[in-house]
Amino acid sequence: MPELPEVESLRRILAHSAVGRTIVRARVAEPRLRRTMTHDFAARVAGRRIARLRRRGKYLIAELSGGTAMIVHLGMSGSLTHRGADFGSAGLDRRHDHVEFELDDRSRLIYNDPRRFGLIRLVPAGDLESAAELKAMGPEPLSSGFSADYLARAARGRRVAIMDQRIVAGIGNIYASEILFRAGVRPTRRASRLTRREIGRVVEATAPILRAAINGRGTTFRSYRDSRGRPGRFAARLMVYGREGEPCLVCRGAIRNVVVGQRASFFCPRCQR
DNA sequence: CTTACATCCTGATTGC
DNA sequence: TGCAATCAGGATGTAA
Numbered sequence: 067m068p069e070l071p072e073v074e075s076l077r078r079i080l081a082h083s084a085v086g087r088t089i090v091r092a093r094v095a096e097p098r099l100r101r102t103m104t105h106d107f108a109a110r111v112a113g114r115r116i117a118r119l120r121r122r123g124k125y126l127i128a129e130l131s132g133g134t135a136m137i138v139h140l141g142m143s144g145s146l147t148h149r150g151a152d153f154g155s156a157g158l159d160r161r162h163d164h165v166e167f168e169l170d171d172r173s174r175l176i177y178n179d180p181r182r183f184g185l186i187r188l189v190p191a192g193d194l195e196s197a198a199e200l201k202a203m204g205p206e207p208l209s210s211g212f213s214a215d216y217l218a219r220a221a222r223g224r225r226v227a228i229m230d231q232r233i234v235a236g237i238g239n240i241y242a243s244e245i246l247f248r249a250g251v252r253p254t255r256r257a258s259r260l261t262r263r264e265i266g267r268v269v270e271a272t273a274p275i276l277r278a279a280i281n282g283r284g285t286t287f288r289s290y291r292d293s294r295g296r297p298g299r300f301a302a303r304l305m306v307y308g309r310e311g312e313p314c315l316v317c318r319g320a321i322r323n324v325v326v327g328q329r330a331s332f333f334c335p336r337c338q339r
Numbered sequence: 340c341t342t343a344c345a346t347c348c349t350g351a352t353t354g355c
Numbered sequence: 356t357g358c359a360a361t362c363a364g365g366a367t368g369t370a371a
Contacts, residue, residue, distance in 0.1 A: 067364070100347070100366075124365080142364050143349080162349090181348045183365060199366085223341075231366080238365070328343075330363080 067287060068140040069124055070207065070236030071279035072298065076146060077121045078280075079293045080175075083148045087169040088115045089130075096164040100141060100185045103165075110188055111136065111167070123203050123235030127194065135191045137199060141183025148293045149174050204234045207272050214266045221257040221265065230327070234272075240285055243307045243332045245271045252338040253331035254324060278303065306332040 068076075092111045097103035104110075114130040121127065126146070128136040138146065151172035165177040165186060177186060189197050204220070205211030212234055220233045229242035237245070246253050248271035251264050260268075279285060284298030287308055291297060305315055310323040314334040323332050 098348095139365085141348090141366085179348095180350065181364085183348065185366090239363095328364095 067142055067238060067240060068144065068284070068290060069238040069241055070121075071241070071276055071282075071300065072284035072290060072292070073121050073124050073126055073140065073236070074280050075283040075298070076293050077119050077126055080146070080148060081119055083173070083293075084169065084175060085116050085119055087171060087173075088113065090168045090170050092168070093166045094164070095166070096162075096182070099164065099179065099182050100139070101187060103186060104188075107165075107186075107188065110134065121236075122200050122206070123231060124238070125199060129191060133191045135189050135194050137185065137187050137189060137194075137197065138177070139185040139199070141179060141181060141185065143181040144177065144179035144184035145291055146293055147176050147178065147291070147295060149176060202232055204230075204232050207234045207237060208276060212269065212272065214262070214269045217265050217269055218262060221260060224257040237272075237276075239329050239331070240287065240304070240307045241275060241279065242329070244275050244305060246331070247306045247333060247338060248275055250338055252335075253326045253333050306334060308332065 089111050090113075092108040094103055094108055097105070097107070111130065111134075114132055114134060116128050117131055118129040119126065120129065124139060126138040126140075128138065130136060140146070160178075162180045162182075163176050163178045164182070167175040169175065177184070185199070194200065205216065217233070229237045229245065231237075243253065245268065249264065249267040251260065251268060255264075279298075279300040282299035282303065283292050283296065284290060285300040285304065285307075286297035287301060306321050309321045309332060312321050313319065314321055314337060317334065317336045319334055319336040321332055321334055323330055325331070
């Protein structure tokens with residue numbers, strides 16, 4: 067499940083291997099992603115250079131030459147892998163390779179997404195800020211815009227799900243659970259009833275968790291792989307996510323899993339109040 | 340404004 | 356063992 071750390075790792079790796087390259091041609095094998103890709107997609111990216119790669123929340127944004135930007139979201143099961151010219155396909159499941167970009171060094175970028183919850187679409191670079199996907203998103207959790215003051219204001223009048231894309235960008239179930247564990251705050255707590263001190267702890271817990279996850283190249287819970295096909299190393303450092311019934315690594319109490327605001331939240335009832 | 344819920348999809352897991 | 360039912364989950368549109 068690619069969240070901010072996975073997309074940021076992807077961006078950093080592709081910054082080396084793909085930025086500066088020109089897309090010689092693109093092929094769309096399956097246009098029906100979360101939104102069906104337009105029929106002219108391949109023609110519109112052909113010949114364009116990948117000038118810059120940015121990230122906003124869980125979205126990867128490729129700025130292409132000629133004033134076009136490509137917005138990519140990996141959904142739940144998407145991956146964007148970079149394969150060298152000599153990269154064989156032996157042993158790989160190619161069934162869900164939906165979009166392929168051939169670069170000018172004969173390497174390829176391949177978008178694979180079994181569940182097709184992902185998204186790839188082109189927008190004029192000037193329209194990026196008003197793009198529906200990015201417009202309502204909260205501040206970047208690794209920016210100064212994500213402060214205790216901000217979070218306290220955002221939590222006002224809100225009952226559930228303090229870690230929501232409209233409140234803070236790019237954090238999904240895995241990292242929301244891990245951040246709240248580190249902060250010692252139960253996910254079942256009403257956001258509007260959190261004390262100022264607790265909100266401060268949530269903000270303070272956020273960057274260390276995300277930075278450690280980025281350093282580990284993300285979390286492979288089930289199937290996630292980075293752009294070089296490697297699993298993320300942060301899975302070994304998960305304290306609560308996916309550990310229902312297992313002993314808390316701090317107090318040995320049983321980890322629980324509850325659904326809060328339609329999202330699975332793992333927590334330790336002893337360590338989180 | 341808020342939250343709730345169904346929808347999209349397929350692989351993995353659970354149940355019988 | 357085999358097949359069917361269930362689950363997982365981000366974003367979105369609609370409803371309450």
